[in-house]
Amino acid sequence: MNLELRHLKVVCAIAETGSVTKAASTLGLAQPALTAQLQRIERTLGGPLFERDRRGARPTALGELVLARARVLLPAMKGLQDEAARLAGAVDAPRRYRFGGVNSPILGRLVHRLAAEQPQAQITTYASWSVDELAQLVAGGRLDFALAGVCGDSTPPTESGLGWREVAVDPVGVLLPERHPMAGRDEVGLVDLGREQWVAAPGDGCFGDCFAAACARAGFTPRKVFETDIRAGFDLVEAGVAVALCQATFRPVAGLVTRRLAGSPLRWRLMLGWHPDSPAADVADLVLEAAVASYTDSLAAHPDYQAWLTRNPEFGVRLPAPVPPIPGTGVRTA
Structure with a gap:
């Protein structure tokens, strides 16, 4: 049997959970199937990777060696996949817009506006209740933009290196x-x-x-x-x-x-996020402008609220306010 990345993921899962049973649950596998797979991995590598007893599973010296290599290889492979996805997106034609949204009030209007302005564009949407999931998909090159809301002055997830800009802020x-x-x-x-x-x-x-x-x-x-x-x-x-x-x-x-x-x-800030190193960054200003216009269009159905906004300029569309740079990275988010 040749050792594969999926085998390294198995070894890491067992080490992180401290138990073959818990690792099987985490990986969505039956415990006997994972045990058999671990045995095949150990035969391939020439010795036991874990000492197992009633207290759980602890890495052997060989297991520690494999884990040390796996913890370098797995993130490196993930980074390669993400970079490849972003590069592939850079050469796509015609222009592609892949949006993810969390209960967004303007996503439909934004898609309609971009489709009218760019009939040849390929526009797709993805719905999720999780801002973290959307941020990871954008960082991995599987989405171009995320539309999400945050409460008050909170900041959307920046761990994945995304930049965020405010579209509008509304009272709840x-x-x-x-x-x-x-x-x-x-x-x-x-x-x-x-x-x-x-x-x-x-x-x-x-x-x-x-x-x-x-x-x-x-x-x-x-x-x-x-x-x-x-x-x-x-x-x-x-x-x-x-x-x-x-x-x-x-x-x-x-x-x-x-x-x-x-x-x-309570206040709700509608935010648009993208990765600064992705092809989406080249059209981010255009998409942000379209998102603001889509929000403004949505006000037509709410004349009373429109009038309220004129009396309360701290709400609605405000002057651009970039999220601060991500500490320690030098990456500016605007």
Whole structure:
């Protein structure tokens, strides 16, 4: 048997988890199958890689040697794959735009605008609830741009070397059924919703923590939070089971109303991210301009909010504000 990278991943998984059983679960394999694979690897390398007993699996001297090499080879191969993907993207024609979005309110408008301006362009989209996943896909050359939101002044993930620019910032509102006692107000105090149940979309961002902190400042702890997709969230709100936080430019839905939270205790910044060394960087300014225009177009369905923005210039489209350089890398994110 020839040793392959997948075999090195097996050895690393066992070492990191300290157990063949745990490694099998992590790799999505049956424990007997992983044990048999480890035995084949050990035969190929000429000796046992782990000492195994009831306390788990610990690397032998040979195992330590293999692990030391694997921890160099595996990241190097990952880097090669990422660079190759970015280089391949550089020679593609016609122009390609691959977008990833996390519950983005403007992705559809952005795709429509770019398709109208560049009919020959190849445009694809990918949806995920995870900002981290999208950042990794962009860093790996599998996506060109990520559209994601962050709470308040938080910074999107920069560990993968991505640069981020702000498209717009909005106050977070609340989605209520039309028959709700507070549906007739222009604004609703967060404290007035202290007895409500809530709907939340899944995700790995900081918004849940920001929401909990805002509720604490208002003097209450939120009751039950239902984590669900958007369609089911509509149903829960319409049925009067819960209320939902929503973006100010949320598309109107029959039977539901969007109301601002008094004092704007929560803010949502829509961000566009890309890798500065990718071909996407060459058109990033163009895409950012199209994203801002798409956001502006979305305001047409919300004349009251448009008027509110004129009185509150700290919201909406603001002057460009690059995210600071990534410490220790020299990479500027704008």
